[in-house]
Amino acid sequence: MRSGVSGATVSRVFNNPKLVGEKTREAVFKAAKELNYHPNLIASNFVKGVSGNIGVIIPYIPNIHIFSVYYFSELLSGIGKALDEYGYNLILFFCKADENGINDYSAYFKSGKVDGCVLLGTRRNDAGILSLTDMGYKFCLVNNYIEGRDISYIDVDNIMGSYMAVMHLISLGHRRIAFLNGPESYTNSIDRLTGYKKALEENNIPFDSQNVIIGNYGKKSGYISSSEILKLREKPSAIFAGNDRMAAGLVQGLTEKGLKIPGDISVAGYDDSDISTIVRPALTTVHIPFFEMGRRCISEFIKQVKGERSCSFKVLIKPELIIRESTANKSEIDTRGLS
Amino acid sequence: MRSGVSGATVSRVFNNPKLVGEKTREAVFKAAKELNYHPNLIASNFVKGVSGNIGVIIPYIPNIHIFSVYYFSELLSGIGKALDEYGYNLILFFCKADENGINDYSAYFKSGKVDGCVLLGTRRNDAGILSLTDMGYKFCLVNNYIEGRDISYIDVDNIMGSYMAVMHLISLGHRRIAFLNGPESYTNSIDRLTGYKKALEENNIPFDSQNVIIGNYGKKSGYISSSEILKLREKPSAIFAGNDRMAAGLVQGLTEKGLKIPGDISVAGYDDSDISTIVRPALTTVHIPFFEMGRRCISEFIKQVKGERSCSFKVLIKPELIIRESTANKSEIDTRGLS
């Protein structure tokens, strides 16, 4: 071809320079520069039978722009960073369920445009996930898991996170602790409820289902729940919210109703998202290293994609309690009684 | 092949079914289903000489996870939605400058992995942008523009947005209005300064450069600036911040120093991001429809990518003033004097 070499040699120069004699190599580089030649990745991937892309599937919810949700943003940043390091491109898919509410994730794989997919924001009992394994596609779950199946996932130890938050509240003297959880369609919510119960149990505080309120992880639902909580027959002296957004809504609602936080009532959140330090008082919360989680997810997943790993991976990330200003001792008297 | 048809016919069935007789068509679909056959998009794109991908290039700033920035999140959601509708895939690129601080965007094009790119978060005088045009690659700018060049962009009318915010403050009786702007490396900042000056001028308020403070669009820089502003010889009765994050930091700093907002001092933000209603008092701000901007951007850009449009597009989005609780009349006396 151009510099008098065969296409095979050009290919070698760009893929495995050592295989080529120095002279030829230089000549090829020179010619490439002159002709402004660049290997075509589409063709290269095509012949190799790969795409070089990893898909990131995120739920598309009309009117909710998912990236504004801290958790997705951070995760995606981490995933993108890692993918870049591994030489893969990141294709973003906005997933919409069909008429029956079923997600057909397989569509993203079939065309061969991705070598694997990372699924964000999926729910328990998502039939689409199970059918994916049957088809032999490579994928992994983030912030979700399916028991008894050989499905890769990376998740937070939400039982522990929730447990830590509630233990903190209990250590401050609170015994009537409300829990504003998210929908139980998420394994996250189930796990956090488990952690909540565990902390109560260890402290001989009877579980009362009235104290568990279900929101939707949005700020508004926290706001709305504040009224609900104040209507409780036995008012809680502390509330643990399943995420910071709901906690922020809670703080807002409670404050508007004249309650002082943490003086009258303590509020703890979850995620340690940016909102947690914007709200006043700043939220005591559970820190989750989402960005790192994204990176870790990819470092494991890539092995699977490349076939370097035969079995699935299951990673649990440890959360960390962050104490700020929204939680405090229950009250002078009660605290004294405890200590 | 399988159902006794040629490859050409299979191709036609999937790309242009009407060209094929009904009987053969059905037979092919049947066989495809049985064999679980799906056209390979990589191969298809390869032979067509396209990638079917649009790249979205976003700045990679160490330790700043860009999606947490409302503006990027919304834009990206809009872009993703539109791209999906046009049948393109979205490849996300995290752009890092080289040792000399120069962005080599061309790398994303050369391999042929994208048919065009949308550049987010670029700055004025970005040499990388200019060299792109010289190479004939297809791209467009979002929230930036280059004058005197045939470069496509979609931007907000920031002169107008800024003008509206300041006019609002002036209408409330404020005459000493500080402006917390972002770095002038962004056309956005330059334009907002222009709008600020214009509003002052129309109201015969002399421009005083001391009143202009430069932050970096982060919350912290707003917080820090609050001290700076209070040190001003003639204290302003109102502050206009170039974005909501800085305004939020400002509110926090000012509040900590014992000032009441808007009683003692009014604060206005920009973007109408989620933070604007989380902060107390809720921010008066300038609404920018970022999601829609993203969609619009793609609807214009796709024409360019497909070659349906020969020249570049230049779109300016109109902002809208949103009045909330962080701005109020300057003070009884002054207001009376005005009305």
Add this chain to the structure above:
DNA sequence: TTGTAAGCGTTATCAA
């Protein structure tokens, strides 16, 4: 170390 040639799964052209 380098070249030859086959082949990857499509689409497009031309002929039937």
Add this chain to the structure above:
DNA sequence: TTGATAACGCTTACAA
């Protein structure tokens, strides 16, 4: 309406 065939730009045996 359908089929045969070349071509897309690269990689990979295999041969030299």
